[in-house]
Amino acid sequence: MNEFQISKSNYSNCRIIDVDLTNSTLADDEVxxxxxxxxxxxxxxxxxxxxxxxxxxxxxxPHASAGQTSDDIAGWGILPVWGFADVIESNxxxxxxxxxxxxxxxxxxxxxxxxxxxxxxxxxxxxxxRAALPVGYNIYRKVESAATSEKAFEDDRMLLYPLHLTSFxxxxxFKSNDxxxxxxxxxxxASSKTSTGLAYGIxxxxxxxxxxxxxxxxxxxxxxxxxxxxxxxxxxxISEIDASKPTLIVDMSGNGSVLNDLHRHLGDNxxxxxxxxxxxxxxxxxxPDFIKDRSEFFFAPSQLQKRIxxxxxxxxxxxxxxYLKYSFxxxxxxxxMTDIDGLQxxxxxxxxxxxxxxxxxxxxxxxxx
Ligand SMILES: NC(=O)c1ccc[n+]([C@@H]2O[C@H](COP(=O)([O-])OP(=O)(O)OC[C@H]3O[C@@H](n4cnc5c(N)ncnc54)[C@H](OP(=O)(O)O)[C@@H]3O)[C@@H](O)[C@H]2O)c1
Numbered sequence: 001m002n003e004f005q006i007s008k009s010n011y012s013n014c015r016i017i018d019v020d021l022t023n024s025t026l027a028d029d030e031v032x033x034x035x036x037x038x039x040x041x042x043x044x045x046x047x048x049x050x051x052x053x054x055x056x057x058x059x060x061x062p063h064a065s066a067g068q069t070s071d072d073i074a075g076w077g078i079l080p081v082w083g084f085a086d087v088i089e090s091n092x093x094x095x096x097x098x099x100x101x102x103x104x105x106x107x108x109x110x111x112x113x114x115x116x117x118x119x120x121x122x123x124x125x126x127x128x129x130r131a132a133l134p135v136g137y138n139i140y141r142k143v144e145s146a147a148t149s150e151k152a153f154e155d156d157r158m159l160l161y162p163l164h165l166t167s168f169x170x171x172x173x174f175k176s177n178d179x180x181x182x183x184x185x186x187x188x189x190a191s192s193k194t195s196t197g198l199a200y201g202i203x204x205x206x207x208x209x210x211x212x213x214x215x216x217x218x219x220x221x222x223x224x225x226x227x228x229x230x231x232x233x234x235x236x237x238i239s240e241i242d243a244s245k246p247t248l249i250v251d252m253s254g255n256g257s258v259l260n261d262l263h264r265h266l267g268d269n270x271x272x273x274x275x276x277x278x279x280x281x282x283x284x285x286x287x288p289d290f291i292k293d294r295s296e297f298f299f300a301p302s303q304l305q306k307r308i309x310x311x312x313x314x315x316x317x318x319x320x321x322x323y324l325k326y327s328f329x330x331x332x333x334x335x336x337m338t339d340i341d342g343l344q345x346x347x348x349x350x351x352x353x354x355x356x357x358x359x360x361x362x363x364x365x366x367x368x369x
Contacts, residue, residue, distance in 0.1 A: 001018070001019045001021050001108065001109045001110040002016050002017060002018050002019065002108065002109050002343060003016070003017055003019060003060075003062070003063060003078060003106055003107065003108035003109070003343075004016055004078070004079075004106075004107040004108065004343045004346055004347065005017055005062050005073070005076040005077065005078055006048065006076065006077060006078075006079060006350075007075060007076060008048070008051065008057070008075055008076065008077045009075060011045060011048050011354050012350060012351040012354040012355070014347055014350050015076075015347075016343050016344065016347060017062070017063060017064075017065045017068075018065050018066070019063040019064075019065055020065070020066050021110065024112075026089060026090075026091035026112070027091065027114075028091060029091060029092045029114055029115065029116075030091050030092065030112055030113065030114050031087050031089065031090045031091065031092050031095050031112075031113050031114075031115060032087070032088055032089040032090075032110055032111075032112055032113075033085040033086060033087050033088065033101065033105075033110065033111050033113060034085060034086050034088045034109065034110055034368075035083060035084075035085045035105050035106075035107075035108060035109060035110065035111065035368050036083070036084045036085055036086060036100075036367075036368055037083050037084055037154075037155075037158070037365055037366060037367045037368060038081040038082060038083025038084070038105060038107065038158060038365075038366050039081065039082055039083065039155075039158045039159035039363065039364060039365055039366075040081060040107075040340070040346065040353060040364040040365075040366060041159070041163065041192075041193060041353075041363075041364070042189075042192060042277070042279045042353070042356065043162065043163060043194070043277070044079050044080070044081055044353075045079075045279075045281065045353060045354055046277055046278050046279070046281065047079050047080055048077070048079055049278050049281045050278070051077060054299075055132075055133050056079075056080060057077040057078075058129060058130070058133060059078075059080045059104065059106070059130060059133060059137065060078040060080060060105075060106035060108070060111070061078070061129065062076050062077060062078050078106045078107070078108070079106075079107060080104050080105070080106065080137070081104075081105055081106070081107050081366075082102075082103070082104060082105075082158045082159075082161070082162045083102075083103075083105050083158045083366075084100060084101065084102055084143065084154060084158060085100075085101050085103075085105055085111065086098065086099070086100050086101070087099040087100075087101070088110075092114075092115050092118075094115065094118040094123075095115045095118060095123065099142060099144070100142070100143035100144055101140040101141065101142060101143060102140070102141045102143055102154075102157065102158065103139060103140035103141060104137045104138070104140075107343060107346060107366065108343075109343075109368060112127075113125045113127060113140075114126045114127045115140075120142075121141060121142055122139055122140060122141045122142060123139075123140055123142075124138050124139055124140070125138050125140060126138075134301040134302075134305075135301075135305070136301040136304060136305060137301070153328070155337050155363070155365050156328055156331075156332070156335075158365075159193070159335075159337075159363045159365065160193060160197065160324075160327070160328055160331060160335075160363075161324070163192075163193045163194040163197055164193070164194075164197035164323075164324050164327045164328065164331075165300065165304065165320060165324070166194050166197070166276070166300040167194055167195075167196075167197030167198035167200075167201060167323075167327060168197070168201065168319075168320050168323040168324065168327075169298075169300045169303040169304050169307070170198050170250065170274065170276065170298065170300075170303075171198055171201040171202065171205075171323065172303070172307065172319075173274075173298070173303055174248060174250075174274075175205070175208070177272075179208065179209050179248055180246075180248050180271045180272035181246050181271050182209050182245075182246045182247050182248035182271050182272070183209050183210070183245045183246055183247075184209050184210045184211070184212060184241075184242065184245045184246075184247050184248070185202060185208075185209050185210070185211045185212070185247070185248045185249075185250060186211075186212045186214060186241060186247055186248070186249050186250070186262065187199060187211060187212070187213055187214065187229070187249075187250045187252070188214045188249070188250070188251045188252055188253040188255065188258060188259070188262075189214075189215065189251075189252035189253040189255075189277065189279045189280070190213030190214055190215045190219075190223050190229060190232070190252075191213075191215045191216070191219040191222055191223050191360035192252045192277070192279055192360065193331070193360075193363075194252055194276065194277060195213075195250070195252050196226060196228060196327075196330075196331065197327045197331070198250065199211055199213070199226065199228035199229055200228050200326060200327045200330045200331075201323055201326070201327060202228075203228045203229075204326055209248065210230045210231075211228070211229045211230050211231075212229065212230065212231045212232075212233060212241055213229035213231065213232040213233065214233055214234070214235055214238070214258070214262075215232065215233075215234060215235070216234065216235065217234040217235075217236070219360050220232055220233075220234050222334075222359075222360055222361055223360075225334070226330075226334065228330070235255070235258050238258070238261050238262050238265050239265060241262070241265060241266070243265050243266050243267065243269055244269065245269060246269050246271045247266050247269050247270055247271060248271055248272050248273075248274070249262060249263075249266075249270065249272070249273040249274065250274050250276060251273060251274065251275050251276060251277070252276050252277035252279055253277065253278070253279050253280045254275070254277060254278030254279065254280055254281060254283075254284045255280040255283045255284070256283060256284050256285040256286035256287060256290070257283065257285075257286075257287060258280075258283075259273070259286055259290055260286055260287030260288070260289045260290050261287075261289070263289050263290050263291045264289035270291055270294060271294065272294055272295075272296070273291065273294060273295040273296070274295075274296060274298045275295055275296065275297045275298060276298045279356065280356075304316075307319075334361050335361060335363050336361050336362055336363065337363045337365055338362045338363060338364050338365065339365055339367055340364055340365065340366045340367065341367065342366065342367065342368055342369050343366070343368075345366065346366050349364070
């Protein structure tokens with residue numbers, strides 16, 4: 001088996017490690033899955049950026065290859081990715097060989113897992129090192145139990161589902177808080193898929209506030225072309241935003257100086273700032289005008305868990321399903337899937353992903369041999 005590891009202190013420094021599994025046998029209830037394909041976006045880089053705070057490094061501890069010691073893997077970690085895998089060996093009576101799964105995997109050829117709470121549609125990886133991590137990341141959905149027509153949308157699903165489910169969680173959170181009194185929403189890193197998923201939901205709701213997109217100069221035309229935002233500005237055009245309107249900021253960028261300038265420009269009309277992402281992960285130092293007491297970190301898994309509890313799984317799936325159907329349909333109008341050949345292909349483009357050099361309309365899909 002092989003796996004893709006990155007240096008925790010320099011993300012674009014990556015390596016592919018060969019791990020010898022030939023002498024290992026499955027423990028009781030364990031299964032071995034072969035990873036088939038997965039998506040790669042800025043979200044995965046954010047898993048590294050906040051890896052220590054939120055525990056993302058703990059999902060898939062790195063292995064040492066033959067001849068390596070634990071010292072050789074110190075400082076290295078594995079980025080979780082969303083994708084599909086197939087069970088190829090099973091020591092678990094409830095999980096047969098051939099079962100196909102959608103969920104959180106390492107960028108690796110294989111993964112040892114311990115299915116628990118097996119239901120007709122899903123199960124949870126009960127591996128002890130994952131027990132304390134947010135449950136939403138430990139659920140694996142059986143793919144054959146989904147409608148056959150859904151199989152054709154596997155690429156959309158692994159690329160967009162985790163991001164647009166966050167967009168749905170944001171939409172629901174803002175709407176249930178009356179948009180924090182705002183009449184305009186300003187979205188940062190507006191070209192990201194999480195932002196566009198939210199922009200489609202907002203533009204589809206006639207009672208929602210108007211939307212201003214903030215993006216890099218190079219991505220302005222693409223964002224304009226989406227037709228989802230009412231106005232599109234670049235980061236150096238903050239002064240053109242109407243500061244007389246009560247405003248909700250949705251920040252996917254984490255860019256400290258942009259946030260500082262935007263908070264200063266809006267002053268009292270900065271009603272709420274939702275800190276969602278850190279796509280600009282090298283520029284996070286905020287300045288003196290950042291309004292901390294009206295800013296809040298948003299963690300989608302917590303909001304989603306809360307709603308599943310309140311609405312029940314069926315109610316949740318109905319509401320989120322309707323939202324995602326529309327945001328997926330709109331995204332298909334411009335999204336271009338780009339196939340990447342295995343872990344070596346991922347290694348070749350990984351620095352560009354870290355540096356934000358991938359065109360926003362591109363959807364990177366790593367296909368494993
Ligand atoms: N809090 C949560 O629960 C949660 C859940 C899901 C996603 N998120 C976060 O939302 C953010 C967006 O994720 P995504 O997967 O949707 O992104 P994506 O589609 O891959 O976004 C690409 C865009 O991000 C910006 N970007 C990416 N890397 C950059 C870099 N190194 N330097 C400068 N700009 C860069 C650029 O946008 P601009 O030019 O428009 O800035 C680029 O067009 C991530 O930080 C992700 O972790 C948070």
